[in-house]
Amino acid sequence: MSASISTPSSAKPSISTKLCIDASFQLQRDNFTLDSTFTAPGSGVTALFGPSGSGKTTLLRCIAGLEQPDRAHFTINGQCWQDEKINLAVHRRPIAYVFQEASLFPHLNVRDNMRYGWRRIAKQQRKIQFDDVSVWLGLEDLLERRPEQLSGGQRQRVAIARALLTSPQLLLMDEPLASLDANGKAEILPYLESLWQELDIPVLYVSHAPEEVQQLADHLILLDQGHVVASGALNTLLTDPLLAISHFEEAAAVLDAHVVAHDKEFHLTSLAFDGAQVSVSYNGLPLGHKARLRICARDVSLALVQPLQISISNSFAVRVVSIDPDRDPSQMLVRCEVGGQHLLSRITRRSVHLLKIELGQQVYAQVKSVALMK
Amino acid sequence: MNLSQLDFQPVWLTLQLASITTLLLLCLATPLAWWLANTTSRYRQVINALVALPLVLPPTVLGFYLLLLLGPKGWLGQFTASLGLGTLPFTFAGLVLASVIYSLPFAVQPIQNAFIAIGRRPLEVAATLRASPWDRFISVALPLAKPGLLTGAVLCFAHTLGEFGVVLMIGGNIPGQTQVLSVAIFDHVEAYEYAAAHVLAAGMLGFSFLVLLTLYWRTGQHALQRL
Numbered sequence: 001m002s003a004s005i006s007t008p009s010s011a012k013p014s015i016s017t018k019l020c021i022d023a024s025f026q027l028q029r030d031n032f033t034l035d036s037t038f039t040a041p042g043s044g045v046t047a048l049f050g051p052s053g054s055g056k057t058t059l060l061r062c063i064a065g066l067e068q069p070d071r072a073h074f075t076i077n078g079q080c081w082q083d084e085k086i087n088l089a090v091h092r093r094p095i096a097y098v099f100q101e102a103s104l105f106p107h108l109n110v111r112d113n114m115r116y117g118w119r120r121i122a123k124q125q126r127k128i129q130f131d132d133v134s135v136w137l138g139l140e141d142l143l144e145r146r147p148e149q150l151s152g153g154q155r156q157r158v159a160i161a162r163a164l165l166t167s168p169q170l171l172l173m174d175e176p177l178a179s180l181d182a183n184g185k186a187e188i189l190p191y192l193e194s195l196w197q198e199l200d201i202p203v204l205y206v207s208h209a210p211e212e213v214q215q216l217a218d219h220l221i222l223l224d225q226g227h228v229v230a231s232g233a234l235n236t237l238l239t240d241p242l243l244a245i246s247h248f249e250e251a252a253a254v255l256d257a258h259v260v261a262h263d264k265e266f267h268l269t270s271l272a273f274d275g276a277q278v279s280v281s282y283n284g285l286p287l288g289h290k291a292r293l294r295i296c297a298r299d300v301s302l303a304l305v306q307p308l309q310i311s312i313s314n315s316f317a318v319r320v321v322s323i324d325p326d327r328d329p330s331q332m333l334v335r336c337e338v339g340g341q342h343l344l345s346r347i348t349r350r351s352v353h354l355l356k357i358e359l360g361q362q363v364y365a366q367v368k369s370v371a372l373m374k
Numbered sequence: 375m376n377l378s379q380l381d382f383q384p385v386w387l388t389l390q391l392a393s394i395t396t397l398l399l400l401c402l403a404t405p406l407a408w409w410l411a412n413t414t415s416r417y418r419q420v421i422n423a424l425v426a427l428p429l430v431l432p433p434t435v436l437g438f439y440l441l442l443l444l445g446p447k448g449w450l451g452q453f454t455a456s457l458g459l460g461t462l463p464f465t466f467a468g469l470v471l472a473s474v475i476y477s478l479p480f481a482v483q484p485i486q487n488a489f490i491a492i493g494r495r496p497l498e499v500a501a502t503l504r505a506s507p508w509d510r511f512i513s514v515a516l517p518l519a520k521p522g523l524l525t526g527a528v529l530c531f532a533h534t535l536g537e538f539g540v541v542l543m544i545g546g547n548i549p550g551q552t553q554v555l556s557v558a559i560f561d562h563v564e565a566y567e568y569a570a571a572h573v574l575a576a577g578m579l580g581f582s583f584l585v586l587l588t589l590y591w592r593t594g595q596h597a598l599q600r601l
Binding site for chain 2: 107
């Protein structure tokens, strides 16, 4: 396998001073306090992640103006929607809101549901066209149907289309997949990913499912009991040993990579990221195509020397940046750096001891399984 | 007796009264029901109780107080007199006013229940889709409350047809002005004109039954259970 490694420079979204979301909300309810302040990039997908009851939905509703917090401040890309003096009414905020349940209007058919918001914005503001959205979300054949004649996944697609047709400046999604079964989720996910590539709208995506976050988010905000625990780039936070998410059973690192070669003989596709190259099952993606790799902590083992004569072919040099106890007392969580990105390795405490793995040391990561996310 | 001699004026007058009352009540009860369904005001329960009063009061009690209120010595009576309208008792306008009050709960309650049943989600969705509060009311709340509005209208109409006590107290028995069907039947019976009473009474029985049957058919089994 060729060892040439190209460097994807500045592929990661950076928070510029202008293009960003600045939010701060305080709200007191009978048995719940929300006190959340965060800054998120003004583009890409930001996931609001946390256990149920952590205030994700309330936070999203505050941003939409559906809740009236005691104190609020919200600015997006230089525009202020809410502070001590300003408080835009819900219908004056250029948002699109996708609720957990599709909540289609039962008295309107699919077409009229989709046109509901579209008709209410000025013609010159209609940047997203009805026909385009119908095609993106595969709704062309459903336009005359009534909401009760649709499956759960179809309804949620209509709800997303309806929201997008207001040509929003911010897309708010409150666990849009949570009310769907596995089939419904699998049906919607590809649409979501292609949508976000198609449209340059910042997305705030509420979720309590780690796989969804790993697959969809660029930026992560972790919430617990109404407070922001951490906010940062996905790769940084998913691998931060101080955060609970890195100790989940399904803890994984997400790395940005791109397609560099195909090997038809062994049915493999090579993907490169700064500092390493890995192979996955052949997928036919064009060369240079950006892809997201998920590497689970439990699938990464460490070796002191580059292993030879081993069935695992995905092996590359990494530098150890932290070693922390994991939930299981026999396990340790080792965070490794490769070309500016991080991955996690879950190995036994004994291995750490026997191999004398130390901070700053260069070791070789053996990756048993790499999942291509998009 | 010869039926052609029968005076059908009370029938037309009654239909007129019921139609006008229903129209007025829809205009009045819909915003009131909307307010009651959405307000968190602590006076909400007071208004709810006031609206429901005609359901439990004997019509004579209602009629008695309306008579006092609208009469030459009542403050409403003095108000209407000062406007040059005269006093309302024993006029058709007085009958309409009394009917509106008497049938108010029959309009407000089904409409209020229909608004409550919508829940806040469809209205929140409409708000995020750029609909102003008034727009949300027109384009979402009203269409979704249609069965409730229909039930309210039909019940008002039917209930006004059947008024007797209030009408007698406030309207008296002036042919062509305030003599409605129920009063005319009472008159016929008093005068031993049973055949004429039968025609009107049976007609009313059949009509009322048809109205209710239509209502149940249109809105399913639960429309009246919500009351």
